[in-house]
Amino acid sequence: MAHTTDSDSLPSRPPPWNDPRIRAIVFQVLVTAGVVAVGVYLVRNLLHNLEVRGISTGFDFLANRAGFAVNQSLVEFDESSSYGRTFVVGLLNTVLVSALGIVLATILGFVIGVARLSRNWLVSTLAATYIEIFRNIPLLLQILFWYFAVFLNLPPPAEALSIGDSVFLTLRGLYLPRPVAESGFGWTVFAFAATVAGAAFLVRWARRRQENTGQIFPAFLASTALLVVVPLAAFLLTGRPLAWVDPQLEGFNFTGGLSVIPELGALLVALAIYTAAFIAETVRAGILSVSHGQTEAASALGLRRSWTLRLVIIPQAMRVTIPPLTSQYLNLTKNSSLATAIGYPDLVSLFAGTTLNQTGQAVEVMAMTMAVYLTISLVISLFMNWYNARMALVER
Amino acid sequence: MATFRPHADLPPPATSSGALGWVRQNLFDSPVNGAMTLLALYLLYLAVPPLVDWALIKADWSGSRSEDCSKAGACWVFIGVRLNQFLYGFYPVAEQWRVNLTIALLVAFVLPLFIKRFVLKQWLGAALLVVYPIVAYHLLVGGSFGLVHVETSKWGGLFLTLVIAVVGMVAALPLGILLALGRRAENMPVLKALCVAFIELWRGVPLITVLFMSSVMLPFFLPEDMSFDKLLRALIGVALFESAYMAEVVRGGLQGIPKGQYEAADALGLGYWRATVLVILPQALKLVIPGIVNTFIALFKDTSLVLIIGLFDLLGSIQAANSDTNWLGFSIEGYVFAACVYWVFCFGMSRYSQWLEAKLHTGHKR
Numbered sequence: 221m222a223h224t225t226d227s228d229s230l231p232s233r234p235p236p237w238n239d240p241r242i243r244a245i246v247f248q249v250l251v252t253a254g255v256v257a258v259g260v261y262l263v264r265n266l267l268h269n270l271e272v273r274g275i276s277t278g279f280d281f282l283a284n285r286a287g288f289a290v291n292q293s294l295v296e297f298d299e300s301s302s303y304g305r306t307f308v309v310g311l312l313n314t315v316l317v318s319a320l321g322i323v324l325a326t327i328l329g330f331v332i333g334v335a336r337l338s339r340n341w342l343v344s345t346l347a348a349t350y351i352e353i354f355r356n357i358p359l360l361l362q363i364l365f366w367y368f369a370v371f372l373n374l375p376p377p378a379e380a381l382s383i384g385d386s387v388f389l390t391l392r393g394l395y396l397p398r399p400v401a402e403s404g405f406g407w408t409v410f411a412f413a414a415t416v417a418g419a420a421f422l423v424r425w426a427r428r429r430q431e432n433t434g435q436i437f438p439a440f441l442a443s444t445a446l447l448v449v450v451p452l453a454a455f456l457l458t459g460r461p462l463a464w465v466d467p468q469l470e471g472f473n474f475t476g477g478l479s480v481i482p483e484l485g486a487l488l489v490a491l492a493i494y495t496a497a498f499i500a501e502t503v504r505a506g507i508l509s510v511s512h513g514q515t516e517a518a519s520a521l522g523l524r525r526s527w528t529l530r531l532v533i534i535p536q537a538m539r540v541t542i543p544p545l546t547s548q549y550l551n552l553t554k555n556s557s558l559a560t561a562i563g564y565p566d567l568v569s570l571f572a573g574t575t576l577n578q579t580g581q582a583v584e585v586m587a588m589t590m591a592v593y594l595t596i597s598l599v600i601s602l603f604m605n606w607y608n609a610r611m612a613l614v615e616r
Numbered sequence: 617m618a619t620f621r622p623h624a625d626l627p628p629p630a631t632s633s634g635a636l637g638w639v640r641q642n643l644f645d646s647p648v649n650g651a652m653t654l655l656a657l658y659l660l661y662l663a664v665p666p667l668v669d670w671a672l673i674k675a676d677w678s679g680s681r682s683e684d685c686s687k688a689g690a691c692w693v694f695i696g697v698r699l700n701q702f703l704y705g706f707y708p709v710a711e712q713w714r715v716n717l718t719i720a721l722l723v724a725f726v727l728p729l730f731i732k733r734f735v736l737k738q739w740l741g742a743a744l745l746v747v748y749p750i751v752a753y754h755l756l757v758g759g760s761f762g763l764v765h766v767e768t769s770k771w772g773g774l775f776l777t778l779v780i781a782v783v784g785m786v787a788a789l790p791l792g793i794l795l796a797l798g799r800r801a802e803n804m805p806v807l808k809a810l811c812v813a814f815i816e817l818w819r820g821v822p823l824i825t826v827l828f829m830s831s832v833m834l835p836f837f838l839p840e841d842m843s844f845d846k847l848l849r850a851l852i853g854v855a856l857f858e859s860a861y862m863a864e865v866v867r868g869g870l871q872g873i874p875k876g877q878y879e880a881a882d883a884l885g886l887g888y889w890r891a892t893v894l895v896i897l898p899q900a901l902k903l904v905i906p907g908i909v910n911t912f913i914a915l916f917k918d919t920s921l922v923l924i925i926g927l928f929d930l931l932g933s934i935q936a937a938n939s940d941t942n943w944l945g946f947s948i949e950g951y952v953f954a955a956c957v958y959w960v961f962c963f964g965m966s967r968y969s970q971w972l973e974a975k976l977h978t979g980h981k982r
Contacts, residue, residue: 240803248806255810262837269836340649341642342656356962357955358917360924361931365951368938554822561924568824582833590821590829597820 266583281579282307288574290565292481306575310567311592317487317566318553324492325552326545329499336504347500355497360558362494367486367562374482377473386466386477394480395467404461411454412447419443436527483564487556495552502548506541507533539611543604550600554593567592671952682943694946695953698937702953705772705928711764714755715775721748722782745786768847772928774957776847780854780919780929785912787855792862793901797892799863800870811863818860823918826853831925850922858915865907869900902976909969913962920958930954 236242270277282304290297294312297305335347354362372391375381380388380395388395426439455462467477510533518528560569567589576585630636644650674689677696685691695702704712725744728734756779759765771779798804798811818826830853834844873896881891901908923932934950937943 244804248804251807251810265839266836269840272840338649338652339642339645340652340656342653346656346660352963353959356913356917356959356966358920358931358958360920361951361954361958364931364935365948365955369948369951557822557824558921558924560824568822568828572825572828576832582836586825586829586833590825593822593825594817594820598816601816 275580279584281581286575290570292484292565303575303579307571307588310565310570313564314556314566317484317491317556317559317564320488321491321495321552321556322549324488325495325499328492328496330503332496333500333503336500337507351497351500354493359490359494359555360561363487363490363558363562366490367483371482371486377469386464388467388474391482392473393482394485395474396478397464397466398476398478400463400465402461402463404458407458408451408455412451415446415450419446483559483562486562487559487564491552491555495548498548499545502541502544506537509540510536543608546600546604550597553596690949691946692949694943694949701773701937702930702933703773704775705933706770707766707772707775711766714763718752718755721751768845771847773933774930776927777919777929780851780922781916783851784854784858784915784919788858788862788915791855791859793866793897795859795863796866796870799867815860815863818857819864823857823921824924826857827921827925829853847927850925850927854915854918858911861911861914862908865904865911866900868907869904870896872903873900905976906969906973909965913965916961917958930957
């Protein structure tokens with residue numbers, strides 16, 4: 221039979237203990253058995269320990285009354301709120317500081333990254349000094365410095381540093397005037413929303429026209445101008461329906477107005493300054509990755525310098541910059557957990573700190589906390605994979 | 617007869633060469649650049665003189681009490697008085713020679729590895745990995761060979777920072793290599809999945825939650841009578857955490873090795889481990905040395921987080937000294953001192969990695 225002759229001409233199979241496939245299977249079985257054994261051992265210890273200490277497992281504790289106050293909360297929270305509510309408060313505070321930090325760090329990082337590449341020796345040296353100083357000092361040290369040495373050394377409310385009679389900086393935090401919408405302010409909001417939609421259309425139209433005819437319409441400038449002018453006009457036409465409530469010194473502290481607690485301020489400043497140093501390096505690497513030939517080719521085509529930057533260099537630099545930029549954003553989000561060192565009520569400090577200590581439900585609380593961070597990381601890395609696949613150079 | 621006598625060479629125009637030319641070309645070559653230079657100079661004028669004034673000119677250097685400080689400038693007396701604690705924590709003063717000896721031994725073991733012509737590198741490296749840890753452990757912990765036992769709760773300061781950093785580095789690199797190899801093992805899907813899960817799990821959570829885990833939760837997972845040293849728990853947490861990052865760096869290097877290298881190793885009849893150790897890893901690790909050093913730098917900075925679980929590393933001992941009621945109000949000096957120490961280590965490592973990168977980047981230099 222053909223089958224036998226075929227297998228006769230093949231080299232003989234190695235003995236099973238030398239066969240890579242069999243070895244792979246045996247090895248994997250051993251590793252899996254080991255992992256399962258360790259897992260079972262740990263879980264059995266866990267269950268036994270919980271029983272001995274009289275801790276009940278499960279998530280019922282989330283409905284219990286927390287009984288402590290929080291110094292900053294984006295949603296309503298008081299001492300009668302539940303432990304589940306502390307999770308929400310902590311999560312929102314983490315999101316708040318991360319979002320603000322990402323915006324600030326991006327602006328600062330881009331400015332410094334571009335300054336690092338400046339032809340001006342003094343400017344580029346200053347930028348390099350900034351980068352080398354701040355990325356080589358631990359973030360925790362910087363957070364402690366800003367909180368204990370700067371924010372808590374500000375004057376007390378009675379001697380607050382002030383700009384006009386509306387912005388006050390004290391060791392209790394930063395106080396800003398609070399805007400209060402009066403009747404008719406809805407028109408301004410509506411005008412803004414309508415302009416955003418209009419600008420989106422404008423940008424799409426401009427891109428299509430450029431692809432069809434090659435003519436460039438300054439869509440970015442035009443839409444920025446529209447976004448400022450139209451809502452402003454609506455605001456003025458409806459008779460400026462917005463009042464500002466200034467913070468007032470009453471007793472030992474300010475009331476009214478918006479307040480930013482010093483913990484948030486210190487954490488935000490430290491996160492922004494630290495992450496900006498890394499973002500600057502990312503931006504620099506991105507711009508340098510576009511070879512000089514591209515600039516020369518653009519000049520040969522007769523493009524203006526600003527167009528070269530916008531149409532040739534930035535699109536190519538973005539491809540290199542965005543993946544590490546996203547991972548810096550992720551780092552910033554994870555680093556915001558250092559809030560626990562200065563008592564800003566973020567997820568780790570409030571939920572994995574205070575709530576854990578009060579309830580003793582270590583396993584459930586840590587699992588929930590880690591799950592939040594894991595979810596954020598996984599979502600961002602999925603986005604990154606999608607983005608990389610979309611942006612990858614399409615070659616022949 | 618009139619002979620041709622050339623004029624003496626004219627000096628180059630002063631505005632395009634020498635110091636003035638440099639200034640023109642680099643600082644004032646356009647109105648915008650000129651404005652930026654002036655702005656930068658103004659910022660420097662605002663920042664540097666007061667800083668120098670505070671840190672050096674008006675600073676107090678000698679004394680032993682907080683009253684010796686005038687408060688006009690920095691009070692370095694605070695650092696001087698507490699220096700021993702910042703360096704060694706509460707390690708008994710009479711025993712501190714053991715710490716010094718351990719560090720000196722480390723330097724003595726490591727330095728020859730950087731000397732090109734030293735021939736016994738392999739033996740020395742093996743001794744560093746096998747003999748040195750045992751010697752260091754007995755020296756630092758004591759309790760044998762007539763040495764007094766020093767509990768790890770007394771360890772602190774820069775010494776503790778270095779212990780965590782060095783142990784973390786030494787443990788994270790081999791673990792990371794194994795994890796990276798596991799993640800690349802295409803013919804073992806179960807092992808690969810386990811490695812991917814491990815790596816992504818650690819990389820997805822902040823180090824602080826890992827340290828919380830190791831200090832709060834680890835006791836729950838161990839038998840009742842088994843109690844772990846707090847420092848050891850933190851070390852395990854740091855090492856596992858950083859090994860995941862190291863694994864990703866090493867994976868990058870493994871991906872950079874062309875397939876032909878694997879095939880050539882196979883053709884020579886090398887088995888998996890010999891092919892990996894003799895052919896693949898030396899090339900892969902060389903590719904990612906900068907990444908490895910960057911991970912080391914991150915690890916060194918991350919060691920400061922142990923203060924949150926109550927260990928007194930360099931930053932922790934400074935934080936503790938700041939709350940001393942005899943020395944209130946000198947926290948800036950403490951933080952500046954700590955920042956300088958951390959900075960010197962991290963900047964040194966990053967410079968070394970850049971130098972190494974330049975040295976190893978022999979392929980396509982222009």
